Amino acid sequence: MPNTATRSGPDAPPPAPPPAEAAARRPAASQLQRRGARLGWLFASPALLVIAAVLLFPIVFSVVMSFSNVDVTGSGIHLSGTTTGNYGILFDSPRWRHALYFTVLYTIGTVVVEIVLGTAIALVLERLKTGRGWMMALLLMPWAMITVISAQLWAYIYNGVYGVLNSVLHPLIGHDVNVLGTPVEAAVAMAAADIWKTTPFVAIIVLAGLVMLPGDIVEAARIDGASAWTTFWQVRLPLLRPTLAIAVMFRILQAFGLFDLPFVLTNGGPGTSTESLAVLGYRVLFTDLKFGPGAAVATSTAVLVLLGCLLFLKVFRAQVGTEEN
Template sequence: MVATETKVTEATPTSKAASKKLRDRNQILLARLGWRFTTPSLLVVGLVTIFPISFSVILSLSNVTLSGNGFSLGGFTFNNFSILIHSSEWRYALAFTIFYTIVSVLVEVILGTMIALLMERLSGGRGPMMALLLLPWSIITVISAELWQYIFQGSYGVMQQIFSAVGLGKPVFLGSPTPAIISMMIADIWKTTPFVAVIVLAGLVMLPGDVFEAAAVDGCSGWVMFWKITFPLLRPTIAIAVLFRILQAFGIFDLPFVLTGGGPGTSTTSLAILGYKAMFQNLQFGPGSAVAVSATGLVLIGCLSFLKVFKSQVNSGE
């Protein structure tokens, strides 16, 4: 009996090593299988994303010469970025894009959070309300811009009719710089606020209910609960929504292209619109690529800075 127990005890380390070796082998096989399945999609992502970005960087750092057969790359240069730095159009487009991103994202986060808090309290009918809420977000931006262009149209637009009916005259919405900027922000906020609301609502549903029950027992008001419990717990979710919206808003192209065409003048010209005009209207491939590369670099720096600040705040809160 004792000898049998000794054999079992002596065999145990060997069996553990064998099982660990088998698990490691299975993990390697699963990893290889995963790479085989994801390789086609990674190749497509590289083809449609990494290659255009890399080629844009090459164009921005080259002397691009146009000819009847296309264009050729002359050599390495920083002249394209020098043109941007000394260009008043690029500086205005940069300032406008940053201002537009900050204001629109801030308003969308505030409104989206309020809508999410309201929907989270609904005991019934949340499904139809979600479908109704996502309706603006589901509309293609080009179609949405066409609808808002009809609303803000100067002679027969819906807003003109409403303002005339209440005796406020006929204001110009898309023909003046400041009203055009505000009109574009309204159209963007109307479309993308549901996106923020859905993300925040998903975060609200996942919050632990016992924390709020304990706070209610302690006599905390709703306002105190929001700022002391709800908002701190929602910060990761809100950060995700803000990050996605910064990426989208900073690269805004289709909405101003259809709604205002970048005008009046250059008042609603974003960096994306400026790069499009430089490359495809003026055929300035070097400066146009430099605009695209500068926008990409600024977005990357902004997102990394945002994530670093957010991570430090979360760690300090813990």
Template sequence: MSADQAIHPPDLDNSPKKRGRSRSGTRSGLERSSARLGWAFASPALLLVAAVTIFPIVFSLIMSFSNVNVTGDGFSLSGFTGHNFSIVFTSDLWQHAIVFTTLYTIVTVIVEIILGTAIALVLERLTASRGWMMALLLLPWAIITVISAQLWSYVYNGVYGVLNVVLSPLNGGHDINVLGGSFSATAAMAVADIWKTTPFVAIIALAGLVMLPGDIVEAARIDGANAWTIFWRVRLPLLRPTLSIAVLFRILQAFGLFDLPYVLTGGGPGDSTESLALLGWKVMFNDLKFGPGAAVAASTAGIVLIACLVFLKVFRSQVGSEETA
């Protein structure tokens, strides 16, 4: 053995631990490289989302806290003020719109959850024809809301509408204008909304039913539980997370109600079917009051955000209590 070998012995530590460290270092480098490559590919889509989604939201929020002056070339922002929100919060139109939108959202979402779950239970029992039924079920959901609203306006028309042709003989031959009354117009909008969005809830509920563990249901059946007890005590609690996701999405969609009242009623009769989204559009583009219109949009977004946070907190607490139990 030479003196150099005695002073600097060869590295004989070829243990699995060291090999693991080297592999880990190589793997972490590959992961960082893959992450950078992934961000590079995703950056155009992220920039597009920021341009069409985040920027308008931020600009609308800035506009709601600014003095907006309409000029011949457009509008200009000056100063910082909360006057726009004071105008909105003290307006009877805003108060009515928030009550109407909230009640409409609650009623339609509850009905859609019940009908969607029932349809999902039926589809679960189908075998060969399930694919065809799901395709037919998704047709209303695939139709653009403006187009479906226009189709329903033909049904509700007080002169040549299908509903008028069917019900007018029962009314002594007189025409029935469903969209002419406050309650009937709201009910007509709710029916059109439920017809379109119930398939969405049904598909989500069906996915949750398919993923449920079959051994738990079989054990309950062996213990003598009937179908009703199995659904309420076993399947529905296990299906709650899936239905909660459907409820969350439907709250977000229903609270932004705009297409149906815009096409069917225009917010009427009077302002009885005027939602928050439609009110903001009217204030901003009909009355050219951009500051208060932006304040209506910002208040709507804030209400939806608070409602979603409360819903998620309640959902997490329920799931945590079930897991500890």
């Protein structure tokens, strides 16, 4: 029979407190936690108030302005009444529809290319045994560069008279090349500049995901005779989906709010061919001084980004749940 005698000596566990004493400790601990939570909110309140003033108030005011009749006077802007006419003007505008089409197409194209290139670069960096830190530092230089500065550099490269690209291609084709002068070439050139800048960001995120993958699963696949290509597609890539989802989410948010690159590089041109929703909203607000429709552009863009992110997360969660089952 097992020994049920009470252990004694230095190795014996401490005796359990009586039920009444344990019950008395729980309210004291809960009260201490509540006090710590209140103290934490007290210390965080100044930062939260600044965030609310800088971030939340402009958002709320923009939404209110998009549903109001806005009059521009010498003393500022005046809101009067409630209306949905700003959104009626917006949805009937072919310029807004073109900006929406361009922004969606640009976002999908650049994000797909960046995910593919970033994953490939991350796989190469993972295999590096020496010099990985230097390569990562060099890789992050385009990402660390301010977008306005990088856009100016690419504008110099694309210039049709003295640009680097024109100097390379002119002897080959016999005439000057102005890629920013035609709609399709300008959109491709802008996408190339964006991909050059943001692919390192994706590569670093994917590299972090690759480093965190469990090595025993990959090793088991190799022992079973799976090739490197099969191991990547059937083992590593499914495990990388949460990491790739984070990268895609960040890039969708950044690409859909594209402003500084087209504003500096193409100014939305030629014509309005590379005009994004952010550039359109800026021009309607601050060039045309139509604050109601401009606020409607900003609000509708934010809603579209939110809906797109929620749809993406829903599809991603459904795929992960199916695989786990």
